[in-house]
């Protein structure tokens with residue numbers, strides 16, 4: 001079943017599948033809603049539901065207080081729809097951000113480099129080119145680890161703002177299940193599932209700079225979200 005979600009102040013209406021989170025639906029249809037953890041913990045993706053019914057999902061009670069639920073707020077990264085709905089989101093205009101819908105990718109490990117004793121570079125060949133802006137990241141699914149793990153894309157996009165191969169620099173976090181698996185169990189030729197691109201900590205360089213190859217007409221700078 002599919003519901004209709006209207007996102008204000010944009011006035012955009014998108015389709016949301018039953019069980020799909022509001023954030024996932026928005027990002028896949030090229031609409032950016034501010035977010036960070038993606039797991040109901042930080043509260044960054046809080047929106048106001050002005051019409052319709054939502055299920056708050058796994059929202060942490062400290063990230064979405066009881067009084068906020070009563071007031072019609074929800075967390076877009078956890079909430080799913082139970083009817084057509086309208087939300088009010090705090091979406092800043094970001095003139096340097098391109099509209100790039102998030103997609104699913106299958107990656108094959110082409111090469112692994114040991115950069116330092118604790119950091120490995122994973123070179124991943126994708127089943128289709130990914131379009132992204134320098135500074136954006138992907139979420140990698142790791143076997144046995146719940147939820148994706150976020151890693152910045154370390155190489156600049158190539159011609160057309162996209163690449164068929166991406167590099168992720170993975171620091172081994174002591175006690176971290178995800179980075180430990182990537183360091184100890186991942187081999188060349190293995191496959192990984194990932195989604196992206198995410199994030200608005202991006203480099204909008206003009207003319208093309210050594211960081212991002214972005215073709216335009218202003219001085220290079222890195223923009224904070």
Ligand code: FES
Nearest residue numbers: 036038041043077
């Ligand atoms: S992004 Fe952190 S709670 Fe939704």
